[in-house]
Amino acid sequence: MTPDAIEKRLSESNYATLQQQDELLAVDIRNPFAKARIFLQGAQLTQFQAKGETDLIWCSPTAEYQAGKAIRGGIPICWPWFGALEKNPGEISSQLDDPDAAPAHGFARQVQWQLDHVQDLDDHTEVKLSYQHRADKHWPFNCLLSVRYQIGKQLKMRFIVSNADSNTFHFSHALHSYFPCEDILQVEVGGLEDCHYIDTLQDWSEQTQLGTVQFCAEVDRIYTDVPARLQIHHAIPQRSIVLESDEHHCAVVWNPWVDKSRRLSGFPDDGYQSMLCVESANVLQHVQTLQPGQTLAYNLSISLV
Numbered sequence: 001m002t003p004d005a006i007e008k009r010l011s012e013s014n015y016a017t018l019q020q021q022d023e024l025l026a027v028d029i030r031n032p033f034a035k036a037r038i039f040l041q042g043a044q045l046t047q048f049q050a051k052g053e054t055d056l057i058w059c060s061p062t063a064e065y066q067a068g069k070a071i072r073g074g075i076p077i078c079w080p081w082f083g084a085l086e087k088n089p090g091e092i093s094s095q096l097d098d099p100d101a102a103p104a105h106g107f108a109r110q111v112q113w114q115l116d117h118v119q120d121l122d123d124h125t126e127v128k129l130s131y132q133h134r135a136d137k138h139w140p141f142n143c144l145l146s147v148r149y150q151i152g153k154q155l156k157m158r159f160i161v162s163n164a165d166s167n168t169f170h171f172s173h174a175l176h177s178y179f180p181c182e183d184i185l186q187v188e189v190g191g192l193e194d195c196h197y198i199d200t201l202q203d204w205s206e207q208t209q210l211g212t213v214q215f216c217a218e219v220d221r222i223y224t225d226v227p228a229r230l231q232i233h234h235a236i237p238q239r240s241i242v243l244e245s246d247e248h249h250c251a252v253v254w255n256p257w258v259d260k261s262r263r264l265s266g267f268p269d270d271g272y273q274s275m276l277c278v279e280s281a282n283v284l285q286h287v288q289t290l291q292p293g294q295t296l297a298y299n300l301s302i303s304l305v
């Protein structure tokens with residue numbers, strides 16, 4: 001999509017501008033309710049701050065903005081699989097001829113999406129992007145992805161997958177949301193009490209969550225069958241981020257802690273102290289299946305209370 005074509009779409013809104021950060025183009029929204037930045041690569045939101053509030057979303061200060069390379073932070077769209085392909089159920093991994101060459105978290109966050117429209121409404125600006133995939137060795141199915149952001153007092157996101165192929169396909173996915181915190185030692189994630197989870201750091205063993213999730217070491221857990229509402233509580237200053245979604249049945253909770261922070265690209269060595277991920281997902285037994293011509297939509301709203 002050429003910058004001129006993007007500018008034409010942006011002219012439909014009073015609050016949208018085109019920005020470039022290193023190799024990547026982004027849409028900035030500055031409306032009366034909030035400010036946000038959405039990169040065309042991966043349709044990835046990297047900033048959201050409601051008027052008069054602190055940042056709702058975290059993005060690494062050392063993130064790299066290079067074509068084809070995932071941006072560290074914001075809300076990466078992980079599709080058509082979550083994590084390492086070989087760790088996904090067979091009905092997903094068996095769809096590719098060369099699973100070893102598959103990128104972690106799929107390819108949707110690495111490709112250029114099209115900006116479809118930017119529209120100012122009464123209490124938000126809507127930004128819609130899409131990506132049309134033609135069957136290839138990376139994913140042998142014709143399909144259409146679209147995402148619609150509502151930039152208002154709340155951040156709302158609707159991710160839609162349509163099967164434009166003559167074959168059924170299966171996928172897993174996650175909205176890999178990064179959140180800021182003043183002090184990771186003061187953070188608790190609520191809503192996951194008594195949920196079953198897979199601890200990827202303990203040989204993918206099955207565990208049960210006792211009380212809230214707290215952080216004093218690396219955490220990398222896949223919770224399954226989670227409630228529609230999760231909260232990230234921070235003690236001082238007191239604030240809670242609420243995630244609500246009826247269509248995501250799993251949640252991934254991650255903090256890299258000291259050692260992994262040093263290994264991660266585009267991530268400061270002390271980054272673990274001021275961020276955490278709570279990712280809205282459908283993974284493992286929640287494999288998603290799309291028949292030819294079928295569409296599935298996944299909503300997520302994120303707000304500060």
Ligand code: TA6
Pocket residue numbers: 070083104105176220252254277279
């Ligand atoms: O969602 C948690 C996780 O799978 C972690 O294991 C870590 O790898 C993180 O995602 C980041 O993955 P990325 O590919 O963005 O570096």
